[in-house]
Amino acid sequence: MPEQQTGYSTLIINSSRYQSVSSSIPLTFVKAGGSPSLLIRDLTKKFAAIFLDPVHAMPGGIDLITLAHRFRPATPVYVLYDKELPFSHEQLRRMAVNDAVPLPLSSSTIKERLAPEIFEYTFVPVPAEPNLSSPHPEDQEYLPVPATDFLTGTCSFFDVFVRLPSTGYLKVLSANDTFAPHRVLSYLEKGVSHFFIGKRSHEQCLTYCDALAENLLDAPGISFEMKVSDLFNKGQTVVETIRKEGLNPIHIDYILAYLAHVRALMRQTKLDSHSQIQAFLSNLAAYDHGVGTAMVAGLLALPLKIETEAAFRMVGVAALLHDIGINELPKGLQAKLETDENSLTHDEREIYEMHPALGAELLNRIPGIDEVTVQAVAQHHERRNNKGFPGKVTSSNTNRIAELIGISDEFIKLVVKSKENPALDCLREMEAKVFDGFSYSVVESFRTVFMMTKS
Structure with a gap:
């Protein structure tokens, strides 16, 4: 990746099976032994989506799903699998995973799942925390998320709010709905740099994901290799x-x-x-x-x-x-x-x-x-x-x-x-x-x- 990133790329964690179909999508790969957790935490890196193989992701494994939700709550997460899906679609949905994607992964597969606006938009870097000139009593209850992160056209697992200077926080999207890219662009044109999600619902999601991950790894249908991967983490x-x-x-x-x-x-x-x-x-x-x-x-x-x-x-x-x-x-x-x-x-x-x-x-x-x-x-x-x-x-x-x-x-x-x-x-x-x-x-x-x- 270039040092100065001018747009969004796709983070692919520990999958050696990628078939290049088009060079129109910038990609960031993490090989075994790399530091995917550091990349996820580094908010100067802009990722349109995270494609994760939880069996071979080292270090991190299935815990990277929760880590992605913690630091990038608007970034869609996809689980990669080979031959058999390690979890049911319902289990993945409950972990706020957008979809399961069979290997080999290709750029055309990525493009099918993401709105083109996320790659076409040249963002202007914004601070992690918005400049709130007039404090509001509810500010401590909400977590800011860069507005451009919602350009993917994918499902949001949280209620999304916009902050109005006079009246406070107004819900603009309900959880499990899709934020249409043209709506996001209209907010960007109006000068909105951040949307907001509730801190309480965010923490509840993280706690639930952690507990569900532990339960899934104890389930009889989960492969031994998946359990070994988690144990190493x-x-x-x-x-x-x-x-x-x-x-x-x-x-x-x-x-x-x-x-x-x-x-x-x-x-x-x-x-x-x-x-x-x-x-x-x-x-x-x-x-x-x-x-x-x-x-x-x-x-x-x-x-x-x-x-x-x-x-x-x-x-x-x-x-x-x-x-x-x-x-x-x-x-x-x-x-x-x-x-x-x-x-x-x-x-x-x-x-x-x-x-x-x-x-x-x-x-x-x-x-x-x-x-x-x-x-x-x-x-x-x-x-x-x-x-x-x-x-x-x-x-x-x-x-x-x-x-x-x-x-x-x-x-x-x-x-x-x-x-x-x-x-x-x-x-x-x-x-x-x-x-x-x-x-x-x-x-x-x-x-x-x-x-x-x-x-």
Whole structure:
């Protein structure tokens, strides 16, 4: 895209299947590992529509639908699908999605769904907030939206208002109606720069979309691949939390791209098609923890100069699946681990400490999992100060990847605790209680990534 955008383009997120039919429509593509959420948030970019493949959109997935509604409530959102539609049309409508579009996507398909005025109109940039010279008591109840965003000729999911200086807000369009482009143009000619939607209805829509997305992902008809895609996006919560501990934007872009790469590797090698791994992925808490651990482990691999494709694959897969053995434990114990690990009885802790060996044994039976990854999973709770378990490894033969996973695992647990206890200093806790269990090089890699950046 040019730096100075003079018109609207179409945002296509993570779909490699696009057939160019015409060059009359400017397009913006986001490839896997890119930052679609940043583009959606950047309101200097003008998008006539967003076409989203929720299965392959990384990072973001189905959550990008809600994000688009939050920052671009007048921009139509279309879901792309291949072979079978992942949701029913009614479910999509309830999520304020304008339509489902089969792949391959073409410029002619885009033109069929959008009014030509949106691409023909050369807009004059307007501020996000209109200049309201005379305040009105109802101003705090409405959210401004650039008037040109309504030139698409598509259905609006909100009541739309215009602000009159003397009488306040007048409804000009009802929810689920189409704002005809010629009407929008007439308002633009009269000097209207913004329309308005109710803040309360907007927030209700966002809350409803979030809840509906969660319910849809739990539905039996939703594909496993869709659920995996959403689970990988859970790591973004970890990103936002550990950003405060020193992650800079370069690090964040790196770990999101790294996760997308690991996900692609798992898909290419068909690791996620095995029933044992699928069973683990369905445990949202355990898998969410695995995503966070993989993010940190991937970062720590940088200063250790773990750079080969094979080594990175080992780190990523081992970190994601390091707790897969927990799925082999009794269900009651699994539930207790999710609520309070410190409340385990002596017998329960002995069973819990079997999970690294159980996980390694399970992975060893799956084709495509290398020996180093299996060993890393078996040793991820070993510590050089002899405070780990099961205590069968000496400092001289500790698996380096196991150490990376172990220190990342400890940090993510502290991050989770800090969300409940904001006074907890994760880095100070790492210094006081964690570092002495790991080798000098691994501890220094952690300091390089987090502590030096923060200082």
